[in-house]
Amino acid sequence: MRCIECGARYAAGERIYFCPRCGGLLDVEYERDRAEALKPFSTSFKERPLSVWRYRELLPIGNESRIISLNEGGTGLIRCRNLERELGLREVYCKNEGENPTGSFKDRGMTVGVTKAVELGARTTICASTGNTSSSLAAYSAKAGLECVVLVPAGKIALGKLSQAVIHGAKVIAVRGGFDDCLRLVRELSKDRRFYLLNSINPFRIEGQKTAAFEIYEQLGGVPDNLFIPIGNAGNITAYWKGFKELKELGLTDRLPRFMGVQAEGASPIYRAFIKGSDEVKPFGRVETVATAIRIGNPVNWKRALRSVRETGGRVGAVSDEEILEAQRILASKEGIFAEPASAASIAFLIKAAREKLIDRDSRSVCVITGHGLKDPDVVLRRVRLREVDADVESVLEAIGGVSEKAAVTLR
């Protein structure tokens, strides 16, 4: 592991989350044989299906380790022709991470992170979470036979996510404060060696999450021109950046996608730094957005997020809650994909980018749909009232109020 600040190196078997010398974040580096690293890309899908562990030569896990897996990764890359037509874009795809075992991309990181926890002899895992990290960590810890503790902001976690953490047997602690407070607390607690920390500070989670970039490359037969991705703590954008860079280092591609990161307006410190051209991200003290998974004011991985965007000629955008909810409705009603609000932010930014001509109409875009809409059904049901009718055909027909002869696709 190499410190991203001072460059100091440490063995992957050391149980540290930050550089002991300067407190910087750690990046996993490999001394590997190129032929070995290329093996996953020439192995048939019959022999090794598309999944996180298809890429095991590119993951920092020993051959003898017990792998804790629930069959994560291998998610669909779905062509969105209705969106293409409406937005006047040639190719748009959604990488549907809601298909993962607990319903979000967090499972890619947790299968590697919890496998590492077992390898290191940990007994109890811990994390701070806006929701999906706790769902995922609870499930993988249960599978591994580890105890799990999760800290969540009281009253600010979506119902689906909370129910998962509870049923998988985690000790769920509701903290009076926001995600940033929870993270500060678990960082403090993780100095106690009884707790193994699995937030996206943990470099092994980033390693698991980078496999989504490998999958997109294999599914498309190349890299896309633009990658739209929501940013919360900025672990995932860091992971995709690492994944695409590794493809380049291996000689599988000679270019990287433009990184189009997006935040919710009410929690957009990286966006602010980006538009000011600043190299410092000033944390937001107070954050508010319907997209609870990205309701983060002080993103730990901000430095790598900014670099990924700047080095690929991309952008950081910000979208309002209204734009997020509209994008969620459009994606669900035009493409059949139900995304949670944070995930719909990438679609909201795609719509904005198409309208403002921030991307070329002939380019190929992939939007990362980070989590399933069923995680947070309240956000949809809050806005509708079901009409009840008497149990007869006339009443039902009247309530239907007519059906159109031809199907139309319109974006309002």
Ligand SMILES: *Cc1c(COP(=O)(O)O)cnc(C)c1O
């Ligand atoms: C965790 C999460 C994010 C944000 O990912 P980061 O790595 O924190 O930037 C976005 N969407 C969903 C659904 C998430 O669960």
Ligand SMILES: [Zn+2]
């Ligand atoms: Zn350091």
